[in-house]
Amino acid sequence: MVGSELTFDGSRVAHRAIGPGSLVASRFRLEDLLEEHSGARFWRATDLTLARNVAVHVIRRDDPRAAAVLTAARTSATVSDARILRVLDAVEEDVYVNIVHEWGSGISLDRLLPDELLEPRRAAWLVREVAEAIAVAHRQGVAHGRLLPENVLLTDVGSVKLIGFVVDGVLHGRRASGGAAPPSEHESDVLNLGALLYACLTGKWAGFPDSALPAAPYDHDRVCRPRQVRAGVPKPLDAICDQVLNPSPRGRRFETAVEVGAALSEYLGDTIGTPAVEVSEATAFLDPAALRTPEASAGLSHDGPAAAQQPARPGSGALEETQPGIPVARADIAPRGSTAMGTGQSRPSAPASPTDPAPVDDDRTRAGFAPLAATGPLPRPGAGGAPPSGWGSERRDDPPSGDPHERPGSTWWRLAAVIGVLAVVLLAVLVAPQLGGTSDDGSDDPEPTASSGPSGSTRSLQVVEPASVDDFDPDGGDAPEENADLVPLATDGKPATAWETKTYFDGPVLAPYRAGLGLLIDLGEETEVRQVSVELVSGPYDLELLAAPEGTETAPTGTEGLTTVEARSGASGEVALRGNETVRTRYLVVWLTALPRATDGYQGGIAEVVVRS
Structure with a gap:
């Protein structure tokens, strides 16, 4: 069918209209219009020479994108990998530019x-x-x-x-x-x-x-x-x-x-x-x-790039053999939600005007390069048909209950050996206290007691919610402020967010310009502190956990008089700080004395601080 268009000089020239049944490059017959986006149309077509489905993009030659689309198609064709659907042809024909691609099913x-x-x-x-x-x-x-x-x-x-x-x-x-x-x-x-x-x-x-x-x-x-x-x-x-x-x-x-x-x-x-x-x-x-030059790009023909230009991916074949560790074939599965890029024939289009065909009226089509074909839901265990092993649960099947090569009666020997070992252990438990218990003079050895220190505590640690957390920069001059607006991020329970220090040009050790900086934690009242967990951003750091003496009622403004609970050097990631003994205090300081390297200096950060009692 022939149409016409108005040229710049006011004359009309005849051109072939594009519609279902039209031939592209005398070989590819357009079947279904799958998508139309900003003047570019996407079709399912049939390769009449090889009797296979292909995908065709059609765009008018006067479209501002036409030259770039041709260039992009030629560029795409230079990449050879089995996981990329290739460009098979790029044709300028009449008033249209046609890009022919491989068709995929899935x-x-x-x-x-x-x-x-x-x-x-x-x-x-x-x-x-x-x-x-x-x-x-x-x-x-x-x-x-x-x-x-x-x-x-x-x-x-x-x-x-x-x-x-x-x-x-x-x-x-x-x-x-x-x-x-x-x-x-x-x-x-x-x-x-x-x-x-x-x-x-x-x-x-x-x-x-x-x-x-x-x-x-x-x-x-x-x-x-x-x-x-x-x-x-x-x-x-x-x-x-x-x-x-x-x-x-x-x-x-x-x-x-x-x-x-x-x-x-x-x-x-x-x-x-x-x-x-x-x-x-x-x-x-x-x-x-x-x-490349046109001579170097001669691989773009109706039959696609030559096979010699398509080095096979190791382990791949004409039938896309399944690689070790990847999902196996879904031979009996028609994936959900698609029509285009599928191998099966889709239903014929309703008769439409050749000059303005409407996209296939199928709610399974979508905008994009390739709407995909499917007719049913993916199978699930117990829903008729076993799913491929590669796409089921990650849990492995239970091992067989018995070994066909196992010698009869060997299980009883193993059971007898286990019973014997248990008897010996039970005897040792009963006899040991008699051998090491009360002495002849009636005096008892002292019984061990649960340690009150963090390592010997018999009760689980409890999280202590601080009353407040502030930036702590005693050497900051008249305005000792260290990104105070970011401090809440250190206790928001989200490791992805963090309080960050300013960037310093001298480092990694902050001295002598600063003794250190960090976070001041107010627990609200004196509390027994057994551990402080600090999640550091990047690393390495030198840091200390400092504690105010018992009876301190005002927040410290410097490190004078504070006790070092524990110090770490070269730390990174999550660090658990604890001393040899439980500390009773109201105020704690996470004190950074050396910061990791940043893009334009030295900068540190604390993602989370958790106090435990």
């Missing part, structure tokens, strides 16, 4: 996670797969640019596929909320690796740009840690999310996808994955001059 994370959060190890494995694919791309100077849950596909055979590589970022743009400058493509990829792990564990999204998933909660401009959102998150994964999403100059920083993948491999117990690759300079994928 469910995207934005549709899976609202109904089913992943177990921690499954989440770590999935994000590690994504990190390894991103590391391969970054090594070639190419970034995904829009690494959202919508663009991470869990296929029917249990593998991970990334969709919309480079192209999706161009089509949707990269705008930060609040007018702030968006991070670079490489930075946003690394940030979103942490956000994907966060989403798998909590169902919330903390990355850039926004996703269909609910936004992650914030606390004092920091993303709440996963353990604050959902119980049961392992501490290593909680720490990885926090360090990626809330980078601190004093803590560990993840700057590359390789580092994120290596940390997840360490958690999974597999240090072989995630090869250490160098990250090359970022490719400006909107600059055609940065691409």
Whole structure:
């Protein structure tokens, strides 16, 4: 069917209209319009040569994004990894630009996670797969640019596929909320690796740009840690999310996808994955001059890049064989909520005007690069059909109750041996007091008593709520103030928040310019103190626990007259301070005398202080 358009000189030129049944590059027949976003249309199409489904983006040549989309498609095609759905063709035809992609079958994370959060190890494995694919791309100077849950596909055979590589970022743009400058493509990829792990564990999204998933909660401009959102998150994964999403100059920083993948491999117990690759300079994928020459890009044909340019991932095959430690195939599962990127034929579109086809009226389609196909819920134990072992509970099956090779009667011998040992122990318990008890002259040995010190106390420690906590900087001059507004963060019960000192240029030891600084704790009344737990931000520190003498009724203004309960050098993390004896006092001082290195000097912080009696 033919249409027309008005040119700049007022004349009209004929052009072929795009609609269901139209051919792209004389080979790909458009079937279903799945999405239309800002003038760009996304179709399911059929490759008539190879009889397979493909995905096609169609955009008008006069669209301001057309040249950038072509460049992005060519850039994407230079990255070869089995976890990335490839660009098969890029065609300028009539008044349209057509980008043809591989088709995948499965469910995207934005549709899976609202109904089913992943177990921690499954989440770590999935994000590690994504990190390894991103590391391969970054090594070639190419970034995904829009690494959202919508663009991470869990296929029917249990593998991970990334969709919309480079192209999706161009089509949707990269705008930060609040007018702030968006991070670079490489930075946003690394940030979103942490956000994907966060989403798998909590169902919330903390990355850039926004996703269909609910936004992650914030606390004092920091993303709440996963353990604050959902119980049961392992501490290593909680720490990885926090360090990626809330980078601190004093803590560990993840700057590359390789580092994120290596940390997840360490958690999974597999240090072989995630090869250490160098990250090359970022490719400006909107600059055609940065691409290869047309001769070097000859791999873009109707049949896709040549097989010789597609080095197989170790252990991968034509049928996406399941790797050790990853979910097994869901051969009998039709994942929830999708139509596009699926292998099955979707229902035909209703007749529509070829010049303005309407998207398929299916509530399972969604905005994004690839709405995904599914017809039913994921199976659950006892709901008809056993789920794949890789995606069930993390608890291993109970071991068999018996050993088929065990010699008959050996169990009775073991039982007899255990009874014999118990008899000997019982005899020793009965006889020992008689041998070491009362002497011949009738005098008794003194009985041991429970120690009143912290190490010998027989009763459990009780948390003491302080009446107040203040910053303590006696050498601060006329205005001894040390970020007093942040002090409440040291006792709010949230390790993700912390009181921080000012930044000092001389260090790490504060002397001779300052003897030290810290926090003054008022217990409200004299209390027996057995332990003070301090969670330090980064490290190392030199610190002391100081106590005012009994009978002190006014808060100390200096360290004169205070008793040192315990001193530590080179401390970091959580530190339990206690003396040899119980201290009875009203005022305590956590006294820092050496601070860790920061970006532009020396700075310390205390995340939590807990007093126990």
